[in-house]
Amino acid sequence: MPVMKFPRYLALIWAAAWLPCIAAAQGVPGSTSRPASRPNILLVTVDDLSCDSIGAFGCKLPGTSPNVDQLAAEGLRFAYAHVHTGACAPSRNAILSGRYPHNNGVEGFYQVRNINYPVMADLMRVGGYFVGIRHKVSHSTPYHPYQWDQVLDQAPDGTRRHGKDAASYGESVRQGIAAARAAGKPFCLNINVADPHKPFHAEGRRGETIADPHAPSRVFTPEEVVVPGFLPDDPVVRKELAHYYSSVRRADDGVGEILKALAKSGEAERTVVVFLSDHGMPLPFAKTQVYHHSTRTPLIAGRRDRRASHGPGRRPAPHAARHRGHRTPQGVGRPHDPSAAQGR
């Protein structure tokens, strides 16, 4: 099976999602009408998670990801997808701009202004969508602050949501969907779960075990974890991996809360869910490196509609590619040509 490389592939997913709405709203930027053909988009990312930490992608430790596994069973699972780079900001900017880091300018953790290309937030907003984001806000666009309709990091009462609180991700989704409805628009929400990025669950700065108020639904022990072949099997590594896998489970808890909120909203069957990790685990030979486990990502995409389910392991229908060459209607935002997206 060929390797799917970003950023072109996600650009095609965006195209599949937003092009029908452009066709329906030609010359009507910001239209509040809601053609039935316009799906919502829910882009869910996890932070620093290796592809093979997910059950549906071959994790040998049972129970790390029941919610993501269910999502994979309902959608399209890309067994050989890779992000472009093993670091957060360049990876996320490549995905959301459709351009390699050396072409979008975001090759590291710094801001790039005066860009000459659109990013997802621009394209979807121009297409009549309500665009919202939770967490990783400054890492997801070339510069910050950027024009999102809403940042979902805070509750309506101004309380800042904790990144390690799984339930809070469901609250962000509910808040974003409610705001989109109030605006009379379909939604495009980018919900970025903070786990399993360090600090890991219940791990202190020196590797000691500490109290953690944000408990995952399952905690793994050093004795039961599987040690990747690129790490030595010793007690220190096993303890670190136990904290990591518990954090993977907490990330999965967050995904579960997101999907639960989507289901309760009544929008699930009109929503395309895309899931992936920005790069591999924050341990040697993965994050910030260029090894296999640095860039392989557990990409899942699909409409949360049983009628549209293709089953796990299937290749995508080529409908997205048919839209290549489409251009944003004249005079609406900046010109965009998905066929210019790089990668394959």
Ligand SMILES: [Ca+2]
């Ligand atoms: Ca990251």
